[in-house]
Every structure is written in structure tokens, then in C-alpha cells.
Amino acid sequence: MTSEAFAPAKINLALHVTGQRDDGYHLLDSIVMFADVGDRLWFSKAEDMAISVAGPFAEGVPVDRRNLVWRAAELAGFSGAIQLEKNLPHGAGIGGGSSDAAAVLRHCGYAGDGAVLGADVPVCKAAKAQRMQGIGEVLTPLSGWPSLHAVLVNPGVEISTPEVFKALNQKENSEMSGDPMGLSTAEDVIAFLKGQRNDLEDPAQSVAPAITSVLDTLNGMPHCRLARMSGSGATCFALMDTAKHTAEAAQTIATEHADWWVRPCVLS
Incomplete structure (x- = not known):
């Protein structure tokens, strides 16, 4: 008997880097x-x-213990065959490997948060709108937040997260302003997000200038309410008002940039 699990893309709608611990871990304040x-x-x-791997981004994915899926299965006590379909680009700032591992933990009913596998695994295991603080271990559910329409775009550039953090000159920045709790409309959420930032956006653009082109393209789309980079890049997103606007923008971008990864989606 075969069972299935889904590992959604993780989108950092805001990411403030607020410090760095002595052990090297960065302190964050993020909306996911x-x-x-x-x-x-x-x-x-x-x-x-x-483990077997298929899908458009299967190339180069390890099928042994180097894969977080394998280690998550061990942690959860699962021993068997896992087929992984890689639909998300690598090194893209959308939590592909962490979300895969978290999907294994959820599927197997693992009670822990999985932080031993990586700082992003706990929020990916929750797989719903959260404020993420500390090094990723402090999670506050954003209950009541509405779903958001978005276009995801990656220019086909794989980025090293440590390289982006290395390019970040200021490690101690302010936390998010305002209170994200209690927001219930897309209008209010977008207004809140416009007052925040991604501190890794500038250093990531210095590492991968293609990100600038993606952001310019998204900002130029009709009905774009907010364009920003997710995580450490290179994937960026644009928030839109409706599914129709999202689909139209995705089609336009995919036509003009056939080598980019473009997906319309709903965030929750």
C-alpha cells in the first residue's frame, strides 16, 4: 500500500535579520x-x-543519508521506500529540502519539531502562516490570516545561503514593526507587509544580479501589490489581488522569460 505526502514551498514574506549568536546562527524575525x-x-x-527521485529538479539530489528525507525518516522511525518528486528548484529560498523533511515527519506522526534536522524544519512542519523568530524555534501561528494570491519566480540561479549571509554587512537590524496578529483581510496583510523588509534582498542581489531583473519584472506587472525576495533567494514573489491577475502575470512572465521558473499559487 502506498501513501502520499505534500511538501509545500515555504515563502518568507518578510525576513528581518536581528542578530547573530556566538555559534554562528542568525536571529530572525520573519513572516512565513x-x-x-x-x-x-x-x-x-x-x-x-x-529513496528514489524524479521530477524536473531531480538531477543532483542524493538518494542516501545526505538527503534530509532519509534522515527525517530515520528520526520518525520509518523504514521503507520513499519516492520523491522534486518540483521546486534547488537553493531557491523556498525551503525545498526542509519542507521535504517536514513532510516525512508529519506523515509519520512524529511528535517533535524536527529542529535537529535544520532551523527551517519546525516552521515547515507546521506548514501554515507563522511568525518565526529566534533561529526558527519560536513560532507564533497567524490564525485568522487570509489566503493570498501570488506569483513565484526563480531565474534559474542556485544560491548558497551562507554566501548571502556573508555578504550581509549589518547583522543587527530591527524587528518587524507593528503587530501581525489579528489581521483578517488581504488588504490589511499586504499593508502590514509593506512596512517590513527582507534584509537578505540586497546582499543576495550582489551575489546573483538576476534577482534584480526578477524584481523589476514583478514590480512591472499590472495589479502587483508587493514584490519581494523570499528567504535568501533567488526565488521572488509578487502578491496579487485575484487568481485571475495572478494567472495573467504568470503567463506573461513565462512567455517573456522561458528560462525562468514561474508558478501562480495561493499562500496560506
Whole structure:
């Protein structure tokens, strides 16, 4: 018998870097939502642990313990065959590997937060709108937040997160302004997000100038309410008012930039 799990793309709608600990971990204040696009996993019985990988971004994905999926399965006590469909680009700032691992933990009913696997795994295990603080271990659900329409765009550039943090000159920045709790309309959420920032956006653009082109393109789309980079990049997003506007923007961008990864989605 085969069972299935979904690993949604993690989108950082705002990401403030507020400090750095002595052990090197960066302190963050971030708003995270999850898309209805992502990777998929199938689980089946087998005598020995095994991972197979398919999908548009399968190339280069390890099929041994180097893969977080394998380590998550070990942590959750699962031993069998896992088929992973990689639909999300690598090194893209949308939590692909962490979300895959979190999907395994959720599927297997693992009670812990999975932080031992990485700082992004706890928020990915929650897989719903959250304020994420500390090094990722302090999570506050944003209950009542509405779904948001968005276009995700990646220019086909894989970015090293440590390289982006290295390019960040100021490590101690302010936390988010205002209170994200209690917002219930897309209008209010977008207004709140406009008052925030992604502190990694400028250093990421210095590492990968293609991000600037993506942001310029998104900002130029009709009905774009907010364009910003997610995480450490290179994926960027544009928030739109309606599904129709989102689909139209995605089609236009995909036509003009055939080498870019473009997906319309709903964030929740």
C-alpha cells in the first residue's frame, strides 16, 4: 500500500535579520506562509530504506543519508521506500529540502519539531502562516490570516545561503514593526507587509544580479501589490489581488522569460 505526502514551498514574506549568536546562527524575525505548489512524496513498504527521485529538479539530489528525507525518516522511525518528486528548484529560498523533511515527519506522526534536522524544519512542519523568530524555534501561528494570491519566480540561479549571509554587512537590524496578529483581510496583510523588509534582498542581489531583473519584472506587472525576495533567494514573489491577475502575470512572465521558473499559487 502506498501513501502520499505534500511538501509545500515555504515563502518568507518578510525576513528581518536581528542578530547573530556566538555559534554562528542568525536571529530572525520573519513572516512565513506556504504555497499550494511543492514537492510530493510517496511511501511504501520495503525491506530496506531506499529513496528514489524524479521530477524536473531531480538531477543532483542524493538518494542516501545526505538527503534530509532519509534522515527525517530515520528520526520518525520509518523504514521503507520513499519516492520523491522534486518540483521546486534547488537553493531557491523556498525551503525545498526542509519542507521535504517536514513532510516525512508529519506523515509519520512524529511528535517533535524536527529542529535537529535544520532551523527551517519546525516552521515547515507546521506548514501554515507563522511568525518565526529566534533561529526558527519560536513560532507564533497567524490564525485568522487570509489566503493570498501570488506569483513565484526563480531565474534559474542556485544560491548558497551562507554566501548571502556573508555578504550581509549589518547583522543587527530591527524587528518587524507593528503587530501581525489579528489581521483578517488581504488588504490589511499586504499593508502590514509593506512596512517590513527582507534584509537578505540586497546582499543576495550582489551575489546573483538576476534577482534584480526578477524584481523589476514583478514590480512591472499590472495589479502587483508587493514584490519581494523570499528567504535568501533567488526565488521572488509578487502578491496579487485575484487568481485571475495572478494567472495573467504568470503567463506573461513565462512567455517573456522561458528560462525562468514561474508558478501562480495561493499562500496560506
